[in-house]
Amino acid sequence: MCITRRAILIILIVFLLLPAEAARAGAYVFPVSFNNLQVAHKLLSWEENETDINPCYQWPACYVGMDVMYSSHAPSMYSSCVLHRNCIRIEGYRTRKAVMEAWRRDMGIPFSGSFTVEDRSASCVGLFYIDQPKQPAPENYTAARFPGSVCGELPPVNQACHVALQPEIDFGMLNNNQVNGISRDISGQLYCALAGTITLYGESLLGEPEIYFDGTRRNFYSTLRIDHQDASGGVSFTLPGNDVRQSFTLRATLHAATPPEAGHYAGTGIVYISYL
Numbered sequence: 001m002c003i004t005r006r007a008i009l010i011i012l013i014v015f016l017l018l019p020a021e022a023a024r025a026g027a028y029v030f031p032v033s034f035n036n037l038q039v040a041h042k043l044l045s046w047e048e049n050e051t052d053i054n055p056c057y058q059w060p061a062c063y064v065g066m067d068v069m070y071s072s073h074a075p076s077m078y079s080s081c082v083l084h085r086n087c088i089r090i091e092g093y094r095t096r097k098a099v100m101e102a103w104r105r106d107m108g109i110p111f112s113g114s115f116t117v118e119d120r121s122a123s124c125v126g127l128f129y130i131d132q133p134k135q136p137a138p139e140n141y142t143a144a145r146f147p148g149s150v151c152g153e154l155p156p157v158n159q160a161c162h163v164a165l166q167p168e169i170d171f172g173m174l175n176n177n178q179v180n181g182i183s184r185d186i187s188g189q190l191y192c193a194l195a196g197t198i199t200l201y202g203e204s205l206l207g208e209p210e211i212y213f214d215g216t217r218r219n220f221y222s223t224l225r226i227d228h229q230d231a232s233g234g235v236s237f238t239l240p241g242n243d244v245r246q247s248f249t250l251r252a253t254l255h256a257a258t259p260p261e262a263g264h265y266a267g268t269g270i271v272y273i274s275y276l
Contacts, residue, residue, distance in 0.1 A: 026148025027127040043111040048097035062091040068122040073141040081133035126151030161192040195241035202231030213265040220260040
C-alpha cells in the first residue's frame with residue numbers, strides 16, 4: 001500500500017530576537033529593519049481555529065494592525081493605522097478566524113509595511129488591536145496585543161539578517177510501510193549586514209519539535225535538524241557581516257508509530273533567527 005500523493009513539508013521563515021516568546025499558532029510578525037525611527041515589518045503567517053472569539057467583537061469600533069510595544073507603555077496605533085493605513089476595522093467579526101480571513105482579503109498574507117515609532121524605547125513589533133486610533137498622547141496608549149500573536153523583538157540598529165531557503169521539502173511518493181526514518185535535505189544560506197552571532201531554529205507552528213501531518217492523531221510527523229543538530233534547540237552561527245553568505249543544511253526526517261493511511265500529507269514548520 002502506498003501513500004498515493006506527495007508528502008510535503010512547507011517551511012516558513014521568521015526572524016525573532018532573544019528573549020523571544022515560544023512560537024505558537026496565531027499571527028507571526030517579524031521586523032525587517034529598525035532605522036531612523038522607522039520600522040519595516042512583515043506579517044508572514046496567521047492561523048486561527050474556528051472557535052476563539054474576537055476580543056473586540058461588537059465594540060462601537062475596533063481596529064487591528066501592526067505597531068510596537070514600548071518599554072514604558074502600550075502603543076497608540078496612530079502612526080500605523082492613520083498615517084500608514086496598516087489596519088482594518090474588525091468589530092463586526094465574531095471570531096478571530098473571521099478577523100484573519102478579513103485581513104487576508106483586504107491586506108493579504110504575507111503583508112509587508114512600515115511606520116514611524118516615537119522613540120528608541122520601542123522593543124518589539126506585533127499585531128495589536130484598539131477601540132480607535134487616536135492622536136499619540138499618554139492617556140491614549142491603550143492598544144493590546146491581539147491574542148495568540150508573537151511580538152518580534154526589534155533588531156540592533158542597522159542590522160539585517162536573511163535566510164535563503166526553498167519553501168518546501170517534497171518527499172514525493174512513499175510506501176506507507178517505509179516512511180519511518182526517511183529523510184530529505186535542502187541547502188540554505190545565512191547572511192547579515194553586520195558581524196555577529198545568530199541562532200537558527202526550526203520547529204512546528206505550535207513551538208513543538210514535531211511537525212504533525214495528521215492533526216490530532218499525532219502519529220505521522222517530521223522533525224528538523226540543522227547541520228546535524230536538533231533544530232528545535234537552536235544552532236548558533238557566527239557571521240562576518242557585509243552580507244557574506246554561510247551555507248547550512250536543513251534535514252527533515254519522517255516518523256510514524258504506525259503506518260499512515262494512504263493520502264496526501266502536508267505539514268508546516270517554521271525556521272527562524274534569533275539575534276544574540
